[in-house]
Amino acid sequence: MSHTAARTLDVGDDDFAFEDSTAEPTLYEVSGERPHDGADTVLDDTVAPPHGGPPPYVSPSSASTFRSCQRRWEFRYIDRLPDPAGEAALAGTFAHLVLELLLQRPSEERTVSVARDIASAEWPNMSEDPDFVALGLDDEAQRRFRWLAWTAIEGLWALEQPETVDVVATERAIDTMLGNVPFRGIVDRLEREDGLIVSDYKSGRAPSARFREGRLEQVLLYAAAIEADTGERPTHARLLYLGQETIDVEVTPDRLESAIGALDDTWNTMEQVVGAGVFEATPGPLCGWCPYADRCPEGLDELARRHSSGRIRASAPSLRFLHAAPA
Numbered sequence: 113m114s115h116t117a118a119r120t121l122d123v124g125d126d127d128f129a130f131e132d133s134t135a136e137p138t139l140y141e142v143s144g145e146r147p148h149d150g151a152d153t154v155l156d157d158t159v160a161p162p163h164g165g166p167p168p169y170v171s172p173s174s175a176s177t178f179r180s181c182q183r184r185w186e187f188r189y190i191d192r193l194p195d196p197a198g199e200a201a202l203a204g205t206f207a208h209l210v211l212e213l214l215l216q217r218p219s220e221e222r223t224v225s226v227a228r229d230i231a232s233a234e235w236p237n238m239s240e241d242p243d244f245v246a247l248g249l250d251d252e253a254q255r256r257f258r259w260l261a262w263t264a265i266e267g268l269w270a271l272e273q274p275e276t277v278d279v280v281a282t283e284r285a286i287d288t289m290l291g292n293v294p295f296r297g298i299v300d301r302l303e304r305e306d307g308l309i310v311s312d313y314k315s316g317r318a319p320s321a322r323f324r325e326g327r328l329e330q331v332l333l334y335a336a337a338i339e340a341d342t343g344e345r346p347t348h349a350r351l352l353y354l355g356q357e358t359i360d361v362e363v364t365p366d367r368l369e370s371a372i373g374a375l376d377d378t379w380n381t382m383e384q385v386v387g388a389g390v391f392e393a394t395p396g397p398l399c400g401w402c403p404y405a406d407r408c409p410e411g412l413d414e415l416a417r418r419h420s421s422g423r424i425r426a427s428a429p430s431l432r433f434l435h436a437a438p439a
């Protein structure tokens with residue numbers, strides 16, 4: 113698979129200069145998105161819901177976690193256990209930051225060279241981030257991390273010429289009601305073409321055709337929230353899969369209704385599940401990347417099955433729980 117030219121660092125550890133190479137793995141062989149919305153991260157630190165109570169709002173990532181596994185959602189959003197970002201997700205977070213700062217520059221300054229300068233300037237902060245330090249990366253692994261991040265950053269130019277983007281806002285926080293649901297999120301980028309465009313950067317692998325509709329729900333919810341907030345309905349919503357492709361959808365009343373309806377269903381189910389206090393486990397491939405697998409018997413069984421049948425990558429971080437479990 114080769115969506116983007118492979119590259120490798122060619123200089124010191126504190127720089128972001130690159131040269132072409134065919135020796136490196138491609139970014140998208142490493143799964144990972146940002147672990148949760150910026151809204152989750154910010155609000156977890158500032159508006160903590162009562163421990164054990166239902167969250168006072170829902171974000172796209174919270175809804176997504178709930179749908180994929182209620183038990184994981186309980187650990188993350190009810191018990192509020194730490195969910196540290198993995199390497200690929202943190203590299204994506206760093207890429208988001210650099211692109212945010214780049215798009216805040218005057219259009220003529222939105223160049224690869226300036227992006228590299230921003231990355232270099234921000235790297236000391238990243239390298240001291242507790243989640244990054246917790247990864248325990250050695251020098252070579254840190255070079256790989258920077259390569260992952262830079263490949264995502266540089267991947268923007270495969271999609272567009274950033275100097276042509278008419279930026280309205282970056283990292284726009286939204287807090288509004290969508291139907292009966294209290295909704296919060298952070299929109300990566302709001303821009304104007306013929307109308308408003310809601311865009312979200314993605315550093316993970318672009319979905320195949322059958323999964324696109326589900327992935328678009330997030331940006332359609334952002335479009336609905338922007339309309340609720342500003343009175344102007346965005347005309348398009350986009351997922352920018354860095355280095356790969358842009359997935360664009362026209363924002364129509366039907367699509368908004370469908371996205372809000374799905375969110376409403378999820379919110380109602382959340383309330384029922386929280387009320388009943390029963391959170392079903394949904395074992396599957398994602399157990400390999402679940403930080404709570406050591407607390408989840410169904411997840412450990414799933415890991416054991418997948419490990420013994422060779423259906424899980426050796427790099428899946430939760431395998432450490434399996435190896436630590438008593439025989």
Ligand code: SF4
Binds near residue numbers: 181183184398404412
């Ligand atoms: S280990 Fe698997 S089943 Fe258990 S909480 Fe995590 S994702 Fe859900």
